[in-house]
Amino acid sequence: MKPSIIIADDHPLLLKGLHDFLSEKRFNIVGQYPDGNAAYNAILKDKPDIAVLDIQMPIMSGIEVAAACKKNKIETKVVLITLHREKDLYLQAKELNIFGYILKEFAIEEIEVCLNSVIEGKPYFSPNITQSLNVDEQADEKLKLLTPSEKKILKLIAEDNSNKEIAELLFISARTVEKHRSNIISKLDLTPKTNSLLLWAKEHSTFLI
Template sequence: MLKPNILIADDHPLLLKGLEDFLKEKKYHIIAACTDGLSAYNAIVKEKPDIAILDIEMPNMTGVDIAKNCKRYNITTKIILNTLHKERRLFEDAVKYNIMGYLLKEFALTEIEACIASVCEGKPYFSEKIYKRFSHVSDENKNIEKLTPSEKKILRLIADEMTSSEIAEFLNISVRTVEKHRANIIKKLDIDQKPNSLLIWSQKNKEQLL
């Protein structure tokens, strides 16, 4: 698939035109350029492009909504998201819904050819800035899943800067039990046994413990 059939969609006309002109200049075959999510999804269903490059935030359907539907109905079009957003949740959605590419608009024109080439080979491609920022997240999530409910509760209290004695009193358990939990948590999370390492980790990842 040297020059795949591509659909593009963005509700900002200037950005859509700029992307279309750039891809055509590079001799890619653009089969449709859509300004809203529903039109893009309908065109994907009808035209079955090899690749769809979609803005995330669009009227009627978001890029993620389109990816969900493509996965649900076994549509083989490979989805690349092109966005300004850098939220962790969107990165995780991209992984969850088999989205093959995630480009930041500020770097899109410098990365898009490499992204298309990678996706054509069946290899996911994420903007370097996004990958560096969030690639460690999945490993941290896996480690958090190893924790028991009691360990998660203690880790949340550690994040609130409670001492072992305060945690023991709050949970009506012994300080020794708290310390045992702390040791198990450090081992499961693979954290350096330096002073305050557990506190720093718990505060950094507090939202993952809710």
């Protein structure tokens, strides 16, 4: 049986266009919804395999639906469609374990490729957005190895805080900060030179949200 898919967009014409296109391509569309709340209720009730969601929708945004799915360990794979190219939004979406991210202007060109990739269990992130944002996928993967505490320390390092200042800000000892620094250097696979961590943190500061 073909994987079940729901779609949600608050623009009726875009919703209909997406529905008609995917139906024509013989994808199994089991529901279409005008806002994020309706889509999330359908995810809870019907447990579709995939949910294609506009990022900006009334009541619940696509990001909020993805966050709720992650929090409640729902297995529906979320694909987000957006008009926006902001890196912060892209990185926030990736933190939510989404399976796809494409720009609306390329949606009809890419949605079929995206869904076929997701059906095979492979996440799809539009080259049109990763290239335009100059997204460093390798850095993104490395950051996933860090604990929340290590990410917080890395962000403070990027802001030119010393070990002593970081210790005071986080109410921990300077020795603990040094131990975290050593672990971060190891996880990021950096050479333990004096400035290697500072330079990496500054270069990738937009990932530290």
